[in-house]
Amino acid sequence: MTSVPLSVLDLAPVPSGGTAAGALRDTVDLAQHVERYGYRRFWLAEHHLVPGVASSSPAVLIASVAAATRRIRVGSGAVLLGQHTPLQVAEDFGTIAQLHPDRIDLGLGRSGLAKFVELAKAALDREPDDVPATPPEPVLVDGLPVPRTARGGSLSRARAQRLEAHVRLLGGTGQPEYDEQVRDVLAFLDGTFRDTDGQEARAVTAEQALLQVWVLGASAGPSSRAAGALGLPFVSNYHVTPGTVLDSAASYRESFVPSARLDRPYLVVSADVLVADDDATARELAKPFAGWVHDIRYGDGAQPYLTPAEADRRTWTAPERAVVADRLQTRIVGSPDTAVERLEVLRRVTGADELLITTITHDHQDRLRSFELLAKAWAAAGH
Template sequence: MTLSILDLAPIKSGHTAAEALHETIDLARHAERYGYRRYWLAEHHFARGVASSAPAVLIALVAAATSTIRVGSGAVQLGHQTPLSVVEQFGLIDALHPDRIDLGIGRSGQRRGEIAAAAAKPAGPAGKRPAQVVDGLLIPPPFDFAKLIKHPHFAHQATFLQQPGAQTPDFAGQIDDVLALLAGTHEVPAVPGEGARLRVWILGSSGGQSAQVAGERGLPFAANYHVSPSNVLEAVAAYRAAFKPSETLAEPYVIVSADVVVADGEDRARELAKGYDLWVRSIRTGTGAIPYPTPAEADAHVWTAEDLELVKDRVDTRFVGTPEQVAGRLRVLRRVTGADELLITTITHDHQDRVRSYELLAEAWNRP
């Protein structure tokens, strides 16, 4: 199976974080039965609608509740922790669940600083890259983060997630430390962690340093079509251009993410997907993900032209429909990006609808 799952442990409107975590455990068990390759947990903070704030803890719980599916992070935000702490956490999980744990790493802290610096510069010529369709795949215009970084939550990222005065080291050096600690060649030991059979991944949303580091160190790379669809081709191309064979990989290995909702009928799928637009709006306005809305709550929102533009790239690149429709669009995504594997995120207000979406997709994907 070349499909995997990325879960945020979404908290639904009218429900609790505890319910969301129980649903994550239940979904992971179903995913294992359906044949999904891996089950990754995200790291999010300052969001009332997401319970996945400590991926290492949640990965340990999911791994204990399953037996064969690979479990990992998508991604640990390395700007908030030291390489030693990350290797020790994941080494501990690997000690109890060997050969099943993926350590997916993101650049976080440095990326925020770069966005802030870019937004502070004078605006360039009017206009931005228009939407384009590449061999059947929509590549929307880039999202402008200028307004988002002015929200107080953006400043809180550094204030509350790092010790006072802490500075995030260069990402390449952090990755080298992670690899050395795992290999036992670092000047300090990581126990547990040293010798752990973790698969290290780099996640990235552009053709910048994450893609470069992943390629140069011969690591597998995960590109975000579901978060930054405008940059996915650039990210994958930069990774492949930088790739050097390693003990881990002889050739590049790419996983690409996508937002998906599947139901038995197209109308039903679109009804289940209604809360997504409003949920993305809450993220893009800087307040953090709200509890995932019901279709009725989504219908009650009065949309402005500015609102619609704010979420357009994410909404237009979400795959919603019948199993055959969605599987077909995912095959286009895989073909155009050259992905070896696809990473699926599905959120609906009703848990059983979410489970059913993954079941229908697995069945359609495995049919000739």
């Protein structure tokens, strides 16, 4: 059996009744634990202006996590280039890498906020009959569920207007093409950047920094093509848009050109996973997830993560269930044996070289336990 490493993607989730400070401390604690469990990387996401996620400044948090750990690679999953300049990104991550050489991963992503506003506006124009009453059945590809996403949901006009304001606040408009931004980051790291007039510009903290550059994406679009064309490793976000995982992987491989950084495609696939001692316990802990996803997609963004008892008190309509079904159908929830079996299917069908695991629970100890159980079961399976 091919040995496939596991890595971690964390959002520093804020639990109901908790605080951002507590969530950040839990993230550092989680990194220390998963390092002992044998995970290869610990990555931090970037989210803004929502009360349920504390990982809004990945470079700052990565520096703290790197200082609190010894061996595990630490990085971004992903820093959003639509909200930063390439110079800022190169200098921030170069600085961290100079202090923690050959341990830092710079994962680059596109800002999805502007696109989300467009989808939100379209949703406001839909007639109620356009919202599905039942979730579409996923397509099974050699045992892997590849769902069709149901579009719809109840998004208020006020929410759409707030999102538009957020795009302006975060600098989400008027950005260069994505591949151009990635090329600029690489040029600053390589010491080869030239401005539009051909003048040299040097980012001294970025140059000769020992770090790895990655691209993260969710579809067969600019991200997968940029990763391939520039010869970079690529992460396909099965946990965000599971219906496009095979298309994005194929696009990356078809676009790949060997580079000084990478001589063959290297694909990582993310997965949302929750492991407990048995399937029933895992399903109980997983109850708040549907509401979390619905708030992200159609509400006011990620809210503090509920307890299972709080989640039981939420009422649902059939259309609300339908529009989050793709995430529920593809979240891996169960005992260690269940999780390993489903992750092996994901790895086999996608051909992933590595799997990136994200786990969210209300209680921090349940999250630690999930990663511990998975690591032991994955190693026992020969990985």
